[in-house]
Amino acid sequence: MPAIPATTHAHQVQRANKQGQLISWPFQKVMMMGNVVQGRNALGEFFMLSLNKEFYCPEAIMKSCYALTDDYFIHVVKLTNDSTGIYFYNKVDNAYDIGKAAKNFLQLLNENQMRQIVLQETSSLHEEIIKKAFSPAVSFINVQNKSDDLTILVSAV
Structure with a gap:
């Protein structure tokens, strides 16, 4: 990880190790951003x-x-x-x-x-799977059910 410059606010929250790597990324950093x-x-x-x-x-x-x-x-x-x-x-x-x-x-x-x-x-x-799954139900739909939007057979096919 790249070192955080000493001028950033995150550096004041947590110090980097000797190799310039941040040991952990505290949640407070996000809050400050x-x-x-x-x-x-x-x-x-x-x-x-x-x-x-x-x-x-x-x-x-x-x-x-x-x-x-x-x-x-x-x-x-x-x-x-x-x-x-x-x-x-x-x-x-x-x-x-x-x-x-x-x-x-x-x-x-x-x-x-x-x-x-x-x-x-x-x-x-x-959609294709649903059509195939309910395709046998198409034969059960009669004229009366075709006009009824609440009939599950009509809405499924």
Whole structure:
């Protein structure tokens, strides 16, 4: 790893070893870079994680947010045209570990983004499999069922 110049704020947080390599990369470095902001507002204590919209689709962001709703109240806002802010408010009054929560969210976000990519790449194959699976059901559709949008046989084929 390249050495961090002594003028950067990260160097004050953790020193490099004698070979100029950073021993570990603390989460505080990310917080100082502005990706994570901790604070308090009218809704209470929060931490905000900013995300670049070019890297993550809205579906992946919202699925990841929903997965953490047992532990946090979550508020998603548009920061700029290129970034989204995710505010996390703890549901219980206990102190929370920002690093752990952010890592958990980012792991979920990466998983959900990958699922969206796979879904986009395989959607035509998925549709073809569904058509083939329900093709025997086409013979059961009569005139009355064709006009009913709630009939599963019509919606499946």
